[in-house]
Amino acid sequence: MSDIAGELARVREAFDKPTLRLLDRKWAPFVLAVFTSSFSRDRRSVQADLLHTQVDAYLADLRSVGRDVPSKNGRALCVQWMNDQWLYRETGDGGDEQYSLTSHALEALLLVASLSRDRALISESRLTTIVDTVRHRATQANPDREDRIRRLDREIAEKKGERDRLADGGEIAAASNEQMHEGYANLVDLINQLPSDFKRVEESVAGMHRQIVSDFRGEELPIGEVLDEYLTKTDALMSATPEGRAFEGAFALLRNDALIQELKNDLETILLHPFALELSAHDRRSLMGTVSLIRKGIDDVLTQRNGLTTTLREHIVNHDVVQDRELERLLREINRELATWMQTAGPRSTVTAELMPGTLDVDHLRERFYDPAAHAAPPALEDVSDEAPLPATLGDMRQQGGPLLEELRQALVMAFTSGEAASVGEAFNGLEANLRRPVEILGMLQMATQIDAVHRADALETFETVRPDGSHQRFSVPRILLNEDETAALAALNSGSDDD
Known part of the structure; x- marks a missing residue:
């Protein structure tokens, strides 16, 4: 029997994900065009009211040139996109609500950008990257000490031979513009995947945040056990998901300031090649902004993780288990009395119940009580007549x-x-x-x-x-x-x- 049924189920599961649902919709080109026009790598969030106005303006512009667009207004469309998990709304530092793209929307934009790119990515640069990566991982995966030493000796010999050739005045083969363009396209393709990768980590942390808070709110355990479970989940926060484990590994690498500075210097060297004159100013700025992109992504993830820790700590500190149990016991007693009352009450019977307690008919309540210290005589004045100055004359x-x-x-x-x-x-x-x-x-x-x-x-x-x-x-x-x-x-x- 063929495995077509299993493949069909797998494909359907993929199409149920927000990324492919976005690409499969009727208005997918319009939605992606709005996202591309409103968001960028340097502009990751837009104020909610501003995005509603921008979408309304885009709709009016497209209608004026005879294009078919959705009939809803900007606010309704943004809410719909948020429900479809393409937009994420949060409160910014100033207290204003802001929209940002989810990882699913970023993946859809990246896929469309890769399909619309003219240059093919199957190149010497891409294959070289694959070979170097495979060689590096194979060296790490091999537990044989002697084999690893042989690999390192071979690499050292190759590097030393190249160094000696250059030291003896050997010719330096400059990379052609075509080679640099191929390497640049490969590099840009890898860099463009970073925003969606960081956003997936943020969403994973936010999802764990909601799950842990929901678990805590439904707990009936003593406060000590709740605290123990909270600390356990916090310790395993970044290692409990594939995205978190990947981020931890990348974060350990990117904490090396010397490596970040070397990356920045290498990017500057690439842009000094003559091929960079054929790039647009936007492309050059985007390439030089790679370090800022990495730092911003790390900061966003750490901010989300710190917010999770702060929220859970406040929840644990302010959570009153005794009060919750008293309220639950009171509600159970009300249900029991209601069941007793319904045994004799008719279908249209009512009972009068005050939602709020009544006020006391008291004209005045004492605000201060008798304090003996308030009625004590003040201390006697000190006699300073000997120190007093002479009275002034007229x-x-x-x-x-x-x-x-x-x-x-x-x-x-x-x-x-x-x-x-x-x-x-x-x-x-x-x-x-x-x-x-x-x-x-x-x-x-x-x-x-x-x-x-x-x-x-x-x-x-x-x-x-x-x-x-x-x-x-x-x-x-x-x-x-x-x-x-x-x-x-x-x-x-x-x-x-x-x-x-």
Whole structure:
């Protein structure tokens, strides 16, 4: 009997996977075109509202040129694609919802890109890669010590012979542009598979996350046993799936900073070859971004794994087994009472039950209770009368106050009447020290404003002031001149009581 039935079942199982379901749908070209236009290697996630708007714009553009497109709007299509496991929605760092492609969508895009590529990948570069890989794995798989030593000796002899030939001035055969293009196509094909590989690891960790949380929520074991199982599953987190085991091996290799730096230098050397001039700027940037692609993929997986550990730790810390059991016991008692009640109740019988407890009819609840410490007398004040400074005299207090308007007015009138000063500044600088405080300038300006003598000031003059502590300070003040009428008005000015 042929095994066609088994092959048919295997193929059907493959077609049931999201990757082939995407390629098998009617709108597959449209969906893949949207994914290609909206996402890239540098743009792995798009804000949810923005992607809805972009899909609406794509639909309008295609309808305007007569193309057949789905009838749903952008939001409905994105939700449908998320349910089909082609899009994944998550909350970003800023709290906004974002869409990203799943590994199934990335695999579909990679398959379409490989089918639309013009250059054939069956080349010397691809075969050389296969041969080198097989030789390396065969060396690792062979437990025979002598055979492994012979292999290493042969490789050393080949490398030493090539080195000696070059050291003796041997010719260096430069790779042709065709050879470099073939190697570049092989390299790009391998690099393009990295995003989907990393995404599969992320999805595997996320799936284990959901499974473990579901198991914990359904547990009826004591908290100690739950913790033990949690720690066991966490220790085996990356070794429990093929994707996790593959990532662990790659991660151990990529933790070598010297290897990463060597990879970056080798990529730069490839782009210095003349064939790189035929590549587009996008292709050159993509090739140089290989190291960033690897680091970003590793960071995403580690972030997903750290999120799993954090979530499970919070779940274990906040999980109250006693409260859960009390709630379960209460629900069982309610079901038992309900079954008893249904034995005598009719089909339309009802029972009144309050969903929330009623409020208490209390006007006021005490917020504070008696505290003897609050009613204790304060401690006696310390007697510091011996240390108290001497009280200030009236003259000292007046020196700390406002301008001495009456004394200042009389002094100015006397200075202008006797002809000792031509300006207010000269009169001020000739006064006694107790009338030349900085605050007295304000008093002089106030009186000059009252007799309307400030408007003619067209220059500045210096006022030499003396502070109560004896220090001197200079101020630039408008130069004010007083004629006879203004001097008489100043003499007749009623300054009132001093503003002490």
